[in-house]
Amino acid sequence: MKTENMTLPGPKTGEREKRRSPWWEVWRRLRLNKAAMAGMAVIIVLVVVAIFAPVLAPKDPNQTNMKARLQPPSAEFPLGTDNFGRDMLSRIIYGSRISLYVGFVAVGIGAVFGGIVGAIGGYYGGRLDNFLMRCMDVLLAIPQIILAIAIVGALGTSLLNLMIAVGISQLPRYARVVRASALTVRGQEFVEAARAVGASDARIIIENILPNCMAPIIVQSTLGVAQAILSAAALSFLGLGIQPPTAEWGSMLSSGRQFLRNAPYLTFFPGLAISVVVLALNIFGDGLRDSLDPKLRQ
Amino acid sequence: MKNLLEVSDLSVEYRTYEGTVAAVNGLGFSLAPGRTLGLVGESGAGKTTTALAVMGLVPSPPGVITSGEINFAGRNLLSLPEREMKKIRGNRISMIFQDPMTSLNPVVTVGLQISEAIAAHQNLSDKEAEDKAREMLEKVQIPGQRYREYPHEFSGGMRQRVVIAMALACNPALIIADEPTTALDVTIQAQVLELMRSLKEEFSTAMIMITHDLGVVGEVCDHVAVMYGGRIEETGSLERIFDGPRHPYTRGLFRCIPDIEEKTSEIRPIEGLMPDPLDLPKGCPFHPRCPEAMEICRTVIPPVSDDGGHRVMCHLYGKGGEDRG
Numbered sequence: 306m307k308t309e310n311m312t313l314p315g316p317k318t319g320e321r322e323k324r325r326s327p328w329w330e331v332w333r334r335l336r337l338n339k340a341a342m343a344g345m346a347v348i349i350v351l352v353v354v355a356i357f358a359p360v361l362a363p364k365d366p367n368q369t370n371m372k373a374r375l376q377p378p379s380a381e382f383p384l385g386t387d388n389f390g391r392d393m394l395s396r397i398i399y400g401s402r403i404s405l406y407v408g409f410v411a412v413g414i415g416a417v418f419g420g421i422v423g424a425i426g427g428y429y430g431g432r433l434d435n436f437l438m439r440c441m442d443v444l445l446a447i448p449q450i451i452l453a454i455a456i457v458g459a460l461g462t463s464l465l466n467l468m469i470a471v472g473i474s475q476l477p478r479y480a481r482v483v484r485a486s487a488l489t490v491r492g493q494e495f496v497e498a499a500r501a502v503g504a505s506d507a508r509i510i511i512e513n514i515l516p517n518c519m520a521p522i523i524v525q526s527t528l529g530v531a532q533a534i535l536s537a538a539a540l541s542f543l544g545l546g547i548q549p550p551t552a553e554w555g556s557m558l559s560s561g562r563q564f565l566r567n568a569p570y571l572t573f574f575p576g577l578a579i580s581v582v583v584l585a586l587n588i589f590g591d592g593l594r595d596s597l598d599p600k601l602r603q
Numbered sequence: 604m605k606n607l608l609e610v611s612d613l614s615v616e617y618r619t620y621e622g623t624v625a626a627v628n629g630l631g632f633s634l635a636p637g638r639t640l641g642l643v644g645e646s647g648a649g650k651t652t653t654a655l656a657v658m659g660l661v662p663s664p665p666g667v668i669t670s671g672e673i674n675f676a677g678r679n680l681l682s683l684p685e686r687e688m689k690k691i692r693g694n695r696i697s698m699i700f701q702d703p704m705t706s707l708n709p710v711v712t713v714g715l716q717i718s719e720a721i722a723a724h725q726n727l728s729d730k731e732a733e734d735k736a737r738e739m740l741e742k743v744q745i746p747g748q749r750y751r752e753y754p755h756e757f758s759g760g761m762r763q764r765v766v767i768a769m770a771l772a773c774n775p776a777l778i779i780a781d782e783p784t785t786a787l788d789v790t791i792q793a794q795v796l797e798l799m800r801s802l803k804e805e806f807s808t809a810m811i812m813i814t815h816d817l818g819v820v821g822e823v824c825d826h827v828a829v830m831y832g833g834r835i836e837e838t839g840s841l842e843r844i845f846d847g848p849r850h851p852y853t854r855g856l857f858r859c860i861p862d863i864e865e866k867t868s869e870i871r872p873i874e875g876l877m878p879d880p881l882d883l884p885k886g887c888p889f890h891p892r893c894p895e896a897m898e899i900c901r902t903v904i905p906p907v908s909d910d911g912g913h914r915v916m917c918h919l920y921g922k923g924g925e926d927r928g
Contacts, residue, residue, distance in 0.1 A: 494705040501658055501700075502693030502720040502769060512719065516710040 334596035341592020347585035355401040362395035366552045375568045385570045387561065393571070396552040397578055403553045404534050405582070407468055411533040412526050414472025419479025420522060424510050426480070427487025438484065441477040449474040450539055457545045467546045471536045475529055482525050486518040493517075520594045527590025531583035538579070554579050606674075607776055607809050608634040608657070613671030614833075615652050615661055624880045626652040628833040630671070634826075636776065639803065639810040641824035641841075643817060643856070647877050649833040650813045654779045657811075658698055659688040676776065694724040697770040699780040703762035703787075707754040713765045714740065714750030721772045739768040743798060760791035764798065771802060778803070779811045784819060796822055817860060821845060829853050832878055832888025839913035849915045851893050887918065895919060 335341055354361060363383075370390030378385045384393035422441065426434040444452065456470035490496065491514065499509050538555015540546035547553040554575040561571030611631040617624040627649040634640050642650045655661045657673055659680060673680040675696065680688065700706035708716060717736035721727065727735065737747035743764035745757075754762055763783060770778055780799065784792040800823050803810055812824055820827055821841065828838040829852065837850040848854045855873040875892035878884055884891055890900035899918050908920040 494700050494702060495708045497660065498698070498700055498706040498766070498769075499708070500660055500692070501698040502772075503689045503691070503723050504693075504719070505689065505723075508719075508723070512711060513708050517708070519710070 331593075331596045335592055338592040338595065340588050341596075344585040344587070344589030344592065347581060348589060351401055351405060351582060351585075354398055355405050358398050358402055362392075362398045364392040364395045366391060366395040366399040367550050368392070375564060375571075377568070378570060384574045385568065387557075387568075387571055388564060393557075393574055396557060397554070397574055399552040400554045400557060400575065401578065403464070403547055403551065404537070404555070404579070407464070407471065407537040408530040408534040408582075410468045411471035411475065411537065412529040414469060415475035415529060415533075416479045416522060416526050418472075419476040420483045420515070420518075422476070423480040423483030423485075424487050424514050424518070427484040428491055428506070428510050428514055430488075430491075434484070437480070441480045444473070445477040445481075450536060453536055453540055454543065454545060457540060462545055462548065464547070467537055467540060470540070471533045474536065475533060478529070479522065479525060482521045483515075483518050486521055487514050490514050490517045519597055523594050523597065524590055527586045527593075530586050531579075534579060534582065605635075606633040607636040607676060608811075609672075609674040610653075610657070611672050611674075613653070613656060613673065614669045615649070615656055616667050616669055617665045618667060619665050622881045625883055626666075626833055626880060627656065628883075630830075630833065630835055632828050632835060632838060634777070634809050634811065636809050637803075637807045638826065639812055639824045641820035641827045642811055642813045642830060643815065643820055643827060644830035645815060645877050647880055648830040650830055651781055652833075653830075654698065654781050654811065654813055657777075657779060658692060658696060659683075659685075660692075690724070693720055693770075693775070694773045695775050696777045696779065697773070697775045699763075699766055699770050699778060699783045701782040701785055703759055703766050706766055707762055709754055712751050712753055713757065713762075714752075717765070717769050717772055720769050724773050736768075736772065739772050740765070742771070742802065743768040759787055760795060763787060763791075763795050767795070767799060767802065771806060771808070774806055775808060777809045777811070779813070781813045782815070783812075784816075785814070792819075799823065817856060829856070832883055833880070834888065834916060835914075836889065836917070837913075837915045843913040847913075849910075849913070849920060850889075850917050851895050851919070852889050855894075887916075 335345075368391060370386065373382070373386050373390040374388055376382050376386040376390070382392050382394070384397065386392060387396070422437050426437040447455075453470040453474045456473055457466055460466040460469065493513075496509060496513050499513050504512070535555065537546055538553065538558060541553050541556040542559035547556055549556070557575040558572055558579070561568070561575065564571050610633070613627055613630040614625070615627040617626055630649070630653060632640065642653065644650050652661065652666070655666075656668060657675070657680065661668060668681060671681065675691070680691070683691070707713065711719075714733065714736050717739055718729075718732040721735050722729075722732045725732070733750070737750055740747050740750065745761060745764055745768070749757075754765070757765065763786075767783075783799065784795055787795060796819060799810075802808075803823075810823075812819065814820060824841055826838065827841055827844040828835045829844070829850065830836065831852050837844065837848065837853045844853065845857075848857055852873070855871075858871045859873065861870050873892055874894075878888055878891065884901075886902045887893070887896075887900045887905050890896040893900065897918055903918070905916050905918045907914050907916050910920075
């Protein structure tokens, strides 16, 4: 056989094998991105704060104190007190639990189901695609917040229903984004090559279509978490989400609105908390997308 | 020897908005186990469509197989349900695509892609599939250590070798290579062809080599079929075709190749262009460009005349051409 004496270019066979997982590789490149790391640090801090809220909060968030209503920030109340004399710092710390939880779970619901709908529609095309996308158009035609109100109204108010409502109202965005990239990926030769080695449709969708759609899903999700937090806040404001005594950034923001003139810190601090989370998530998502793209790997 | 693949009277159409494209018209050929057939022709001659029809991957819509039989190892592939075809694809028949840059999934490691191809057909544990995939990588002279690397970490020639490893992974009886070297530069072409030839011998695989490069055909094929306008114009053993091409189109193709020993000031291309597949000419599809076209060529599709396995579809050699000697 001629194979033995043929020499083809390639690295020396003695080279140590790369035993790194793809996720290790992603992490390695993510570390080089300072902005993304800063964003991630903020998110980690917030998650830690949310988990250890009972330990970190200086006071009971629901303890009213009529003698200390609407106090400006001071040594005793670092972020002031609200109209019932509750400590704002403790409420914001406790509020991070609900806000982050709602944000991530709602986006999870939206991204998973929307992603499935989009991938199936984009991959199979034709009538199935038409049907699925028209359903998404119907959802998209109803303003997100009104759709969420309708869903919560139908299911009843609870934390889980709130997340479902926000998730469903976000679903069409993921479906559209995933479908658009599935359409481009479907036409690629490697999908045909996968078919030529006898891969099933489900396998092609899971292994070829979805991984190649990851970048837009991630970007969309990070933006989505921010929006889900805001949607949940809006629903809470309308009395359809988190019920009053429970601390939640959105409802704190809206209840502080009436004291905007005398006690601006009631709206400033919850608003700041939301902005910081949103900004951190966006920066982190952007960096994650860059490091997830294997074409940029060095 | 019994034929591994027998295609007869195969016709494929693409029904588009502009009209019906007759991509393949009543095509027939056969291939014995372990042999290599070179399918030669210009772009649009129907070579790739023929390959996709054998794989059962003609895009539908718009593609429709209107007639014919594709007998592979005694079974008509066209009548098999999709579930059965999936078992054959990649396992008994596999395909090498033209562009190695796009025929690998960019976000999955090459090793995993090969072991997936194996796992799709063989009941192996993950570890066994991985070992087999490493073995296949070594076979195409890529160190097994590179199992966990991504396609973008390989050069074009190496990627095409990965694709070859994937195609050979289940030890198929037939490989269809659709212009496997077109996207590679000349020196890498030679290496890849050499590799394919030696692996083909090692695994005793039959191969259909689709190409428009007669040099490639001369290097690796046993038989040649020249396609034009969705038909095979001339077919025969490599020697017969290369030593004595009979069809005017085939002769024209050979005139397009500069001879290294002769001092040629210009090469003579075949006049004209491939006919519009939406509107193939009546009679012989080649007659508008044929320097030896006769009246009959314009109206009657030429019959096949067989000279000891060397078949030509041309009026020059049938009854119509007898009076011209």
